[in-house]
Amino acid sequence: MIIELRQDILVANQKMVSVVKERLAQEKVLMLNIIGSPGSGKTSLLEATLAGLSERFRVAIIEADVETKRDSERLERFGVPLYHINTGGMCHLESDIILASLEKMDLAATDVVIIENVGNLICPADFDIGEHAKIAVSSVPEGDDKPSKYPVLFREAAAVVLNKTDLVPYTNFNVESFTTDLRRINGTVPLFELSATGGNGVQAWLDWLIQKVEASQA
Ligand SMILES: Nc1nc2c(ncn2[C@@H]2O[C@H](COP(=O)(O)OP(=O)(O)OP(=O)(O)O)[C@@H](O)[C@H]2O)c(=O)[nH]1
């Protein structure tokens, strides 16, 4: 007898997704799910984004890590509500823990929730957590072959950030190759080439994000 455990986990997750979506819709809250490899620059992207975004909108952050509160500590200076999750070994977030986090928030006083998922290119892409959009973060030192090798995330992403472009001159990263492979997988997804720590290209990403939040409130 074969017991399909993976299927059961996905079905259980999916049940909670509709509850998450309902809660967000009730309060007109946009929820974004940032996914990328460990060290690709997810927290750095949030650091580069938060100052500009929190001036205009009421932002809340859900920070997920396997261990430590270091990323939440980095974001504390922005003064936005921060909800920290240590997954204790689990490589992705599921909808039940997101629902529990949302229940702790003042959603009526929130415009956008941004989630930094556990650093991982694979598992988080498999789990719908009720987000309106997945944001894929890839970075130059990881190599230009990531869209081809990990297509699920890049196929599902509503936006792709290619981070650490300041390092292109020091690596064999081929931007054209990355872009061509990405386009084969997802022909229309917006691509933001930027340096989260250097600042180049961040404004275009921020403009897209602002537009997305504004559209969700219309
Ligand atoms: N050169 C360069 N370094 C960057 C850039 N963005 C991030 N980094 C560095 O890359 C390292 C990892 O960045 P994080 O923002 O912590 O990456 P992360 O994806 O949040 O990592 P995890 O949460 O551990 O998965 C840090 O040392 C950052 O300073 C960039 O645009 N250029």
Ligand SMILES: [Mg+2]
């Ligand atoms: Mg991080």
